[in-house]
Each structure stands twice: as structure tokens, then as C-alpha cells.
Amino acid sequence: MLSRFLSFLLLTCLFFSCNEAQKTDDTTYDLWIKNAKVIDGTGSESYRAHVLVLNDTIAKIEKDTTLEFLAQEQVDAAKKVLTPGFIDTHGHGDPIESPEFKNFLAMGVTTIALGQDGYSPREKDLSGWMQKVDSVNTGVNIAMFVGHNSIRQLSGVNYEEVPSEEGLAEMKSLLNNAFDAGVFGMTSGLEYNPGSFSKKEELEELAKVVGERDGLIMSHMRDEDDTEVEQSIRELLSQGKYCPVHVSHIKSVYGKGEERGNEILSLLDSARAKGVQVTADMYPYTASYTGIAIVFPDWAKKPHDFDEVVAKRKPELQEFLQNKIAQRNGPEATLIGSGEFAGKNLKEISEELNKPFEDVLIEDIGPYGASGAYFIMDETLQKTLVQSDLVNICSDGSPTMRHPRGYGSFVKVIETYVNDDRLFTLEEAVYKMTGLAAKTMGLQSRGLIQEGLKADLLLFDPAKVKATATFENPHQLAEGFDEVWVNGKRAVTNAQFSGERFGQMLRKQIPQE
Known part of the structure; x- marks a missing residue:
């Protein structure tokens, strides 16, 4: 009799225990991503979990996958990985003219940083411009930086080597106004005009303001050539000394090898x-x-007046361009990306027009007549740089740029650095991108899969991601990111x-x- 009672008691306990294991909370979630292999963006090992989203937020992460929940939508993620949406710290594009940013979404990017290389919208009131962006709704989240070159132009300092006290005060005022509007920092483009005219004292005065406003300086440095890059980094x-600083698209033009990469790092x-606090x-x-x-x-x-330079110094300009292009791996290594010669390299254009490439540059293109891709970097050196714990991934791309990086960068990291070269585990690569x-x-x-953070999420099979963009056909969308959520809403479904x-x-x- 006692044994029967004990058996009944054991069965009763098991019944209630099992029911308790299946018990849900009382919330009806908007989205239940079931049984995902979660790579959370911290660099830690993946784990299996349910991820539940309410409104635009990750509301719950449950590692006990036997539990059931109520949700408006369920997604079976058992055969895929779930990561945070990728964050592109250096992007380009006009969110008002072209707000879709499909090229970024297709490669898993849900947030981009604009205002790069020293250039931001030529607006003294960036808050008004941001409100316009709010009104059009963008495909991705946008974080803005204010450009140093643009501040120089808007302040009237422009090409002055040393700003007057009034000019510097106006630059600081514009910088503070930009922070009031909500920018994350300032970018500089010291290889471009008018930023190239600025001196150490001016840059440090502005850095003090950035530091006071808890911001970051991102810099396209003064010179990325191998002989000058170290001095540019030191600048x-x-x-x-005054604020965190960040090397944009770190590289060494003409530099070669692992040893040189480690010297720079x-x-x-x-x-x-x-x-x-320096990163890249x-x-x-x-x-x-x-x-x-x-x-x-x-010069x-x-x-300077280009036509006047050509009239008075053409032989000198021809010689300069001959040497410069030779130094940059020859005319075949400069691929024109815009204008009437888009898609052709300088050697091809030279042959087509039956004139020296330097004359093509002077007579048919000019310093502001085109953009181009320049094959000037060493793969071993670049792979050395990217492995640093201080270096995250960016694209430096846009929806319109004739370079595959705007359509393939983040996919290429997984496809090449993780799947092929084994430079990183997938967890390490995701950390660098989130x-x-x-x-x-x-x-x-x-940037993380964590309760309380925004639900920018990607669901994909890492073995199936593919960067399809090439230099010949750069505007081809990446493949493999089957499900993309931005602020909890589906931006991509079944690709x-x-x-x-x-x-x-x-x-x-x-x-x-």
C-alpha cells in the first residue's frame, strides 16, 4: 500500500514538474525566434536560445528551449545563426535623396555612420537636416558625424592655413551646435581640401570641444602612403589627448608584408x-x-586655378602625374568609377584616345572630373591590420559608388576571413562587425543581442552568404542574409x-x- 502511494506521489510530482517546465509568461510578444544559435556580438561563444521581441526591443532571451511562449509571429531558427545587425562605422550616401540603402541591408548592415572624410551636409543647422531624414524614413539606422572640412567651409575659414580668432570661434560654435543636434563626433579628411590646410593647433582646439562633448574624432588621415602613414597616425x-580618436579605413599605400603591418599597429x-583611446x-x-x-x-x-596651372606649368604637371601613377602601380591600376570613362582603367582610356595617360588626366578628366578605384594595397599587410583587437569592419561604401565594397564588405569578411582563410571564428568576426x-x-x-537593447537582428546560414559584387559589376546585392529586422520590424523576409x-x-x- 505504501509503495503504491509513493509511486502515485512520484508521478504527481513529475506531472507538475513537466507542466512547470512548459509554463509560459503572460506576455504576448511580437516575435519569437525559436531555437536560434545566438552569436551575441560580444565575441563570446555561441549558445542556443529563444529570442523574443516586443515592439522595437529584445525583450527576453531564454536558454531553456523547452519553454513555450505566446507571440504574434514565430520563426524557426534551428538551422541558422542569429546575430546583431552589422554596424558600418564608415558609410556614404544621401538618406534624403536615396533612403532605401538596400545595398547595406543585403549585406546585413542595419546601422551606418555618415558624415565621413570631413564632409557632412552643408547646413549650419544639422538638427533641421536630421528632421528631414526622420520624415523620409530610411532603410537603415543612421548615426551622423559632422565634417571638419564642412565646418571650415561654413565658418568662412575655408582655405586659411591659420584661422583668425573669430574664425576658430565660429568653427567651435558650429561644432557645438552639431553636438546639440545629436552627432556622435567629428570626422576629418586631411588629405582633402580645405582640411589639408589645417594645422596641429586648430585640430587640437577642435579636439578639446569633441572631448568636452563626449564625442569621437574619426579621421581620413593626412597621408596614407607608407612613408607618411606613421606621421599621420601621430598627428x-x-x-x-583630448578625446577618443579613430583611424578611418586604416591602410598603408605601397606598404607590404606582415612585419610592416605590425609596425603600424x-x-x-x-x-x-x-x-x-585609439581605434580603427x-x-x-x-x-x-x-x-x-x-x-x-x-598646386x-x-x-588654385587649374586652367592657369595647365597654361603655365603643363610639362611639370605631366611629369608629376607620370611619376605619381607609376608609383601607384601604373595606369592599369587606376579604374575610373564615374563620368564618361566609368568602368575603364587609365591604360585602356589612353589607348582608346591614343594619347598618354597623363594627358588624359589633364585634358579629359581633370582633378574633379571623376572618382576611381586604386589597386594600391598589399593583401598580407591588410590582413595583419584587420586582426588587431582595435580594428572593426567598415565598408567606406555607398549605394552608387563603383566599388564592390559598398555591396560586399561585411559578407566578404564571413566568406573570406571566416570560411576560407580562417583568420577569425564567426564569433570574432561578428564582434568586429557589431x-x-x-x-x-x-x-x-x-550592437549586441541583449535584453533591453534594440532588435536589429540577422538570421542566416554562414555557409551560404556570398558577395556577388565585382569591380566590373559593383552594384550587385549580396546574398545569404535571409531575414533582417530593423528596430524589430522585418526589412527582409526570405531574402x-x-x-x-x-x-x-x-x-x-x-x-x-
Whole structure:
């Protein structure tokens, strides 16, 4: 009799225990992503879990996958990985003219940082411009930086080498106004005009303002050539006494090899050891892309009169361009990306027009007549740089740029650095594209799969992602990111775009985004 009672008691306990294991909470969630292999953006090992979304937020992460929940929508993720949406710390594009940003969404990017290389909208009131962006709804979230070059132009300082007291005060005022509007920092483009005219004292005065406003300086440095890159880094590090600093698209033009890469990284590591908050980003291609003015001498660019230079100094300009292009791996290594010669390299154009390439540059293109891709980087050196713990991934791309990096960068990291070369585990690569990028920029509510953070999420099979864009056909969307959520809403379903836009204009707030 006693044994029967004990058996009954045991069965009763098991019944209630099992029911308790299946018990749900009382919330009806908007989205239940079931049994996902979660890579959370911290760099830690993946784990299996249910992820539940309510409104635009990750409301619950449950590692006990036997539990059941109520949700408006369920997605079976058992055979795929779930990661945070990727964050592009260096992007380009006009969110008012072209708000879709499908190229970014297709490669898993849900947040981009604009205002790069020293250029932001030519608006003294950036808050008004941001409100316009709010009104159009963008496909991705947008974090803004204010450009140093643009501040110089708007203040009237422009090409002055040393601003007057009044000019510097106006630049500081514009910088503060931009922070009031919600920018995350300032970018500089010291290889471009008018930023190239600025001196150390001016840059450090502005860095003090950036530091006071808890911002970041991202810099396209003064010179990325191998003989000058270390000095350019030191110039940026001097600003790091006052605020965090970030090397945009870190590279060494003409530099080669692992040893040279480690020498460059040692500058960053030494600065970090001394308390300077320095980081960098990089895109996974060995060709850069920028305006053709990069190959012209300063004395042939604004504010100088190009026609006058050609009239008076043409032989000197021809010789300069001959040497410059030879140094940059020859005319076949400069691929024109815009204008009437788009898609052809300088050698091909030269042969087509039956004239020397330097005359093509002077007579048919000019310093502001085109942009181009330049095959000037060493793959071994670049792979050395990208493995640094201080370097996150960016694209430096846009919807219109004739360079595959705007359509393939983040996919190429998985496809090449993870699947093929084994430079990183998938967890490490995702960290470089999410958590590290968010930390660098000061994005406090994105970049991780964590309860309470925004539901920017990707669901995909890492073995199936593919970068289809090439230099010949750069505007081909990446493949493999089957499901993309932006702020909790489906932007991509079964690799098809929803046709709706769910991004937001992000504004930096202290202490929260």
C-alpha cells in the first residue's frame, strides 16, 4: 500500500514538474525566434536560445528551449545563426535623396555612420537636416558625424592655413551646435581640401570641444602612403589627448608584408598603453576609392586655378602625374568609377584616345572630373591590420559608388576571413562587425543581442552568404542574409525586401544614445 502511494506521489510530482517546465509568461510578444544559435556580438561563444521581441526591443532571451511562449509571429531558427545587425562605422550616401540603402541591408548592415572624410551636409543647422531624414524614413539606422572640412567651409575659414580668432570661434560654435543636434563626433579628411590646410593647433582646439562633448574624432588621415602613414597616425594621436580618436579605413599605400603591418599597429598599441583611446576600421579589399584629385599635386587643386596651372606649368604637371601613377602601380591600376570613362582603367582610356595617360588626366578628366578605384594595397599587410583587437569592419561604401565594397564588405569578411582563410571564428568576426563597432562609436542600445537593447537582428546560414559584387559589376546585392529586422520590424523576409523602411535617425545623448 505504501509503495503504491509513493509511486502515485512520484508521478504527481513529475506531472507538475513537466507542466512547470512548459509554463509560459503572460506576455504576448511580437516575435519569437525559436531555437536560434545566438552569436551575441560580444565575441563570446555561441549558445542556443529563444529570442523574443516586443515592439522595437529584445525583450527576453531564454536558454531553456523547452519553454513555450505566446507571440504574434514565430520563426524557426534551428538551422541558422542569429546575430546583431552589422554596424558600418564608415558609410556614404544621401538618406534624403536615396533612403532605401538596400545595398547595406543585403549585406546585413542595419546601422551606418555618415558624415565621413570631413564632409557632412552643408547646413549650419544639422538638427533641421536630421528632421528631414526622420520624415523620409530610411532603410537603415543612421548615426551622423559632422565634417571638419564642412565646418571650415561654413565658418568662412575655408582655405586659411591659420584661422583668425573669430574664425576658430565660429568653427567651435558650429561644432557645438552639431553636438546639440545629436552627432556622435567629428570626422576629418586631411588629405582633402580645405582640411589639408589645417594645422596641429586648430585640430587640437577642435579636439578639446569633441572631448568636452563626449564625442569621437574619426579621421581620413593626412597621408596614407607608407612613408607618411606613421606621421599621420601621430598627428591623430596628438588629438587623442583630448578625446577618443579613430583611424578611418586604416591602410598603408605601397606598404607590404606582415612585419610592416605590425609596425603600424604598434603605434596604436603604444598609444593605448599611454591612455589614448585609439581605434580603427578597415574594409576587406585591396583597392581604395576616392576622387581622382588624389593623384594631382596640391598646386593644381583648389584654391588654385587649374586652367592657369595647365597654361603655365603643363610639362611639370605631366611629369608629376607620370611619376605619381607609376608609383601607384601604373595606369592599369587606376579604374575610373564615374563620368564618361566609368568602368575603364587609365591604360585602356589612353589607348582608346591614343594619347598618354597623363594627358588624359589633364585634358579629359581633370582633378574633379571623376572618382576611381586604386589597386594600391598589399593583401598580407591588410590582413595583419584587420586582426588587431582595435580594428572593426567598415565598408567606406555607398549605394552608387563603383566599388564592390559598398555591396560586399561585411559578407566578404564571413566568406573570406571566416570560411576560407580562417583568420577569425564567426564569433570574432561578428564582434568586429557589431559589438566593437558599437562600443567605438558610443552606440549604447545596439550592437549586441541583449535584453533591453534594440532588435536589429540577422538570421542566416554562414555557409551560404556570398558577395556577388565585382569591380566590373559593383552594384550587385549580396546574398545569404535571409531575414533582417530593423528596430524589430522585418526589412527582409526570405531574402526579399519588404518594401518598407524601418530605420531611424539616431542622436547621441549623454549618457545614453
